[in-house]
Amino acid sequence: MSQGNSSLFQVLAGYVLIGLIATFIRFCFQRHKRLDKWVPREKRRFYLSAYHLNLVTAILVVGAILFLFKNPWRTMRSTLLFDTLSIFNFRKAYVPSQSVPTAGISSPRYSPSKDPYYISNLDEPVDSFIASALKGTEFKNIVHIMLESMRSDSFPWDEKGLLHQHLQEFMEPPQIPLTVDNITPFIESIASHTLRWDTMWSTIPYTLKAMLGRIFPFQRGASDGEIFVAWFPFQVTSLWRTSKQGNSINNVYHKYFDISVQ
């Protein structure tokens, strides 16, 4: 609902309307007994035989299991009831697996190379437009601020945005007014000195994974030689634990990032 002005009730009304129309049509057919004119009763019993319907359904179900076992066909064959019932099994689905880590990247063992959702473009040259725009440019310090899982009209706060309208309409009035100065004063203060993108598209269905293409840190696995990424909060936690054990910050950086701090 935070997406603002959802069309849920319109869609639901459409479904109810379809049901009403179907009921009305059947009522009209029954009233005029037109069903009997179409097909003789004996043949209709044959065509609507439960046995044949069940047989065809069983064949289709077995075929779906046998033939549609690869993604994206596997996800598409699933029905709505199964999707919603899988809520009760979400923990199993989101615990990262060691062999095929397709789940969230909350584990340092996550490897994009084994993720079927992740399509690498590292083997392609830099986009010509970006290459020409950055030609001859020298950067000294870059701060990349990214707010994930948030609407663009809340960063900085848009006082005319859908989220603002939704809060004004459905929530209790806040103690302080919802303005840019109160919600996002810092980012607003530096907005005139920044470059901002509102049209960043995620190429995979997890925004955390979508950030792999832009964030430090990448690191090389010590055991298998694969490049994998560690989620930044996890690395901060690791740094904190290691530093509490008495190691110097240089050793910590060397251990986790394979770089030395000068």
Added chain:
Amino acid sequence: MPSHSLQNSVSFGLFCSTTFALVVHKVLVIWLNKPFAVHQLLLASPFLFAFDILTIILLRRGLISSSKVVRAIASGIASFLTIISAVSVSYYFVARARIDWRRTAEVCSHELQRS
């Protein structure tokens, strides 16, 4: 009341709404996973709808059952599926994406823990 038909108008309307909702949801899912080759889609379509047909058959069996309890359960499931399909479609209108129900449960559980 014959057992091969949904004589009750409410049950019949609910059954039609649910069937339509399931078909719309499946078409939406296929649409979100495009593009596909035409021959691939034609070959796979019957199998893609297999579990939806199975759901519809089971729902019909429930709705025409002589047991009131079974009819009530089937009606509840049908209503639930219709609403959930409407949620999916409305979410598509806003986000152009498919709802990951497991993810919604994860978010809800985090919210509960926080509160």
